[in-house]
């Protein structure tokens with residue numbers, strides 16, 4: 003998603019406290035994640051019925067297919083919020099259950115053995131306290147829209163609320179007939195019984211979806227289908243009063259689908275719906291059913307920074323491309339753990355930049371990457387942590403420039419080091435191997451190593467598993483015989499970065515470039531050169547860095 007949340011001062015204070023205590027290592031705890039253990043879901047069949055004003059679910063039934071992962075499983079510990087559960091069935095037989103502390107423990111009458119398939123049916127009703135947001139839109143019309151990142155979907159769907167617990171999902175949504183409904187997947191049917199005031203929509207997604215990307219949206223929307231040469235239908239659902247902006251605001255959508263299809267692989271799903279409504283984020287990338295912020299159209303015609311190609315605010319172009327890039331990275335290939343979140347956010351950030359590069363040219367891309375570097379460098383002054391962050395407890399605090407801007411820059415650096423051909427070959431094979439599944443940072447490393455024939459462990463160790471960035475300083479002295487000796491120092495307080503650094507030397511005779519290969523924090527390099535009048539470190543801006551004179 004696009005974050006609109008910044009690190010709060012309270013969070014910064016907490017982190018400062020942590021740094022002060024940092025030398026006492028046992029105080030820094032590993033975050034406990036809700037990983038798959040005894041069982042995992044394989045399919046959700048969710049039926050929900052709304053009241054007239056979309057204030058509650060008058061009834062809901064979740065039929066969940068699960069498979070056990072080990073022997074002697076006697077308890078299925080679903081994550082579930084506080085809506086009252088009226089019945090639980092296991093393979094159509096009533097089962098004992100216990101609802102407590104956002105859990106729904108279902109007892110199995112006979113312990114299940116490894117690889118056993120079971121169906122759990124949960125019946126419930128009420129108003130979810132989060133996850134499914136029941137709010138009026140800016141026209142005052144009721145809406146019900148899922149907004150589930152990071153682990154809020156269990157407030158309205160019993161599940162295993164971790165991104166690795168991916169499953170296919172089918173939604174049956176019943177709501178007043180004058181509303182529109184959309185959900186993950188393609189619409190299988192919409193029915194209205196003669197004389198009935200409600201309609202029932204069925205949406206089916208056969209690909210696996212992580213829990214936070216499951217969504218329904220119901221409301222009185224202005225809707226339409228985008229025109230263009232798209233491989234899948236692209237439709238929009240926006241507040242009635244903003245319908246006039248929709249086609250223009252979403253005009254980068256089909257070009258994004260085409261750009262990323264060409265760079266990576268065909269679009270992973272059978273449709274794309276673009277919704278404007280209740281989300282905490284600038285945009286939320288739910289699988290093939292993206293929800294953009296209620297403020298999406300604010301300043302739409304007046305924002306001064308505009309996309310040259312689409313004549314829409316730059317921020318709109320950016321968020322469109324970012325959320326659509328997530329359909330490949332985040333949605334289809336999902337991070338295995340929260341520590342691998344950059345595989346979602348760093349990729350979406352970088353691919354939104356690649357969209358600019360392909361559609362608006364290298365200057366727009368360079369400007370975008372500079373802006374990202376500045377955001378990360380400002381953030382890094384307040385907090386030092388690796389991208390692969392196993393400690394931050396609050397998942398919302400992971401929506402930080404390490405996972406977004408620095409993650410995007412890591413990809414840019416890899417592309418610079420490996421060259422376009424090996425880099426994109428590696429990205430494509432990483433995608434192919436992990437689509438509809440999950441991936442770790444190590445999976446990405448292995449794919450890029452295979453494509454390039456290069457060892458990348460030290461690069462990943464330094465950039466992904468440790469904090470910081472290089473702070474370079476270059477100096478030179480005459481080495482005699484028409485040569486100069488260059489000294490490249492790394493002034494950061496922590497370990498050296500060993501990737502090659504290109505240096506451009508300008509003399510009265512002309513320009514030349516040399517590639518310095520650091521072995522430590524101070525590297526000397528002798529080259530044939532006249533007296534330098536200018537030395538530029540990393541002239542093509544391929545390294546996330548600071549330079550001090």
Ligand SMILES: [Zn+2]
Pocket residue numbers: 003004005287324328346347350
């Ligand atoms: Zn994102």
